[in-house]
């Protein structure tokens with residue numbers, strides 16, 4: 039049943055009366071937004087129920103994507119688009135004098151994630167539904183999302199993200215699906231009277247896990263899957279144990295906040311409990327459903343259920359599944375192990391040593407005694423089996439419990455049938471270096487699944503001007519099938535199309551310039567090159583290298599104000615983990631350099647720095663369509679994949695990159711002529727580690743440009759960074775520049791000079807831009823999840839989806 043404009047308007051008015059006893063003309067933006075949200079939710083309610091019913095009736099194998107982070111951002115426009123209602127809603131609202139984009143800003147970002155890993159999980163949720171695949175998310179409903187960032191005197195300040203204030207229209211609380219999770223106390227094994235051992239719990243704490251479900255609406259295909267997020271509560275039976283406010287608080291704190299560190303595991307007790315909480319609740323609810331509705335023998339679980347472990351945070355899926363199969367379903371260890379390994383699969387997202395999760399035995403025993411017992415047994419059996427087949431060292435290096443710690447990556451690999459990396463280079467490094475020992479033991483378990491992005495959101499929703507140009511040039515099929523963007527290659531030399539794409543970009547740049555002026559009071563010209571680096575702040579991502587180049591330009595301009603160069607605006611967006619001191623120092627330095635450069639009349643507006651505060655999904659949606667240059671400058675080998683690189687490419691930005699992560703595949707897609715590559719290769723980086731020949735001091739002594747740039751940090755050139763500047767200087771010289779910034783500096787500067795030249799030839803630039811857009815289709819997460827579904831999860835698309843004549847939900 040299509041929803042026309044008139045019906046839409048009528049229904050909106052009707053709902054406003056029912057819910058707020060109000061006429062549209064009197065309603066505030068908030069009230070209209072919540073009413074519209076309810077209207078949209080009602081449009082997919084039936085499809086949601088039907089999708090689930092079909093999976094159950096047909097006993098479809100389903101995948102459950104376990105992730106401690108999901109980062110969907112705002113959902114209104116995405117849902118409208120996927121329901122085929124976006125244009126109708128936009129026009130109908132306009133007739134009521136309401137601007138949809140303005141209204142959409144009422145929605146608070148759902149920011150239950152730090153960065154790449156969480157956003158990837160949300161892109162996957164969109165694509166899994168849009169490909170008609172039976173798949174659901176499982177995670178934590180944090181009361182507070184990732185902190186809000188502000189700058190005070192150039193320093194990052196963190197504020198709580200109260201995203202639930204005002205209510206969340208998309209979620210449904212499912213009281214009847216609550217489960218109990220046990221933590222702490224002691225566990226010992228006793229005879230169960232039937233010749234088996236059963237665990238007896240003493241003094242354990244019982245937590246009530248309540249699920250909140252959100253519909254994941256597929257693109258015009260009547261499929262609505264479920265994202266299930268768990269929240270902790272005190273069980274009614276335990277009420278009297280929690281008399282004190284403090285006791286209640288401690289318990290309720292469990293799902294209060296998202297840990298804001300995406301690269302450093304701190305080994306905190308609450309974090310471990312969070313991990314177990316959502317894993318146990320999720321697996322219990324899967325098993326409960328399986329027994330009640332699928333009604334097959336538990337030994338056949340892997341024919342109906344696949345569980346994906348998104349990085350190691352949900353690694354307790356392995357022992358928790360074993361616990362349920364052994365303690366509750368009374369399978370033998372061997373049977374249970376066989377089922378568990380077949381059900382589980384695992385993705386690795388990072389090779390940074392400091393990010394690899396390990397828990398002390400002591401903490402694990404105290405917090406999760408039954409989990410520890412089971413892990414100990416898995417470890418013992420692993421050693422027992424493998425020592426027959428492999429040398430001692432190999433087994434020692436790969437076992438789960440080592441040096442007083444539980445290694446979560448080892449648990450994930452040993453307890454699953456598939457381990458994948460997130461880009462070709464990353465997956466190769468896993469096999470040849472980082473997880474090489476495991477690769478010897480389990481060669482068949484390793485595979486690559488290059489990341490992708492939800493292209494409908496990152497093109498159609500965020501970049502309407504470009505989308506319209508594409509429609510005109512190549513028709514609309516690309517909207518459903520991003521592979522069809524390839525058709526654009528036929529227009530490489532079509533001046534009209536190139537010109538229209540340039541106009542679309544200009545519009546987006548002007549919109550961003552307006553936003554910049556409004557939020558930072560910095561006036562930037564839309565004629566300048568918009569040079570963008572947006573991602574978490576981390577030493578390995580080398581925002582500092584970007585800054586070093588800017589300082590060089592500044593010094594060049596001071597020397598020669600008539601320097602022949604394109605105007606440039608350097609745009610940054612980045613949060614630093616609150617405990618990551620060095621990252622915060624870099625933020626301060628960028629902000630102070632911005633103060634200096636933006637206000638120096640000698641520079642004459644040739645270059646500007648804009649560090650937009652509070653980078654999140656919604657801000658990314660404003661920046662990405664307006665970007666000309668995409669900075670992907672991590673030290674080769676360190677960035678597992680990157681995904682902003684793909685979003686920027688899709689929006690016609692030219693990539694300036696090291697051969698790291700998925701940049702390598704972007705280069706393969708666009709060809710050497712349409713990307714700017716610089717810097718050490720991953721092999722050269724490893725060679726430096728081997729021969730220990732690198733000397734930053736020598737680079738400083740021998741290279742006057744580098745010397746002048748670095749001196750700016752300690753000689754007062756950049757104001758207000760007496761301590762911070764010294765710290766930067768020392769990190770590069772005294773501590774020998776761990777991420778080889780100085781080694782890559784010259785080639786980075788050269789690449790930047792080429793970009794400057796290329797931008798001068800607008801036709802040439804537009805051609806490169808078009809070729810980037812045309813070849814972005816291969817980075818659609820639709821493709822990525824299809825590969826996961828076929829190779830790893832063994833789940834199939836919903837039957838009705840394959841029929842050509844897709845019925846619209848509306």
Ligand code: 475
Pocket residue numbers: 152153154155156158299300301302387388393460489677678679680681699
């Ligand atoms: C990679 N997050 C990107 C992206 O695959 C890659 C770690 C510990 C605790 C909480 N969060 C994390 C990450 O490790 C992470 O976001 N990794 C990123 O995953 C998706 O594109 O290269 O750095």
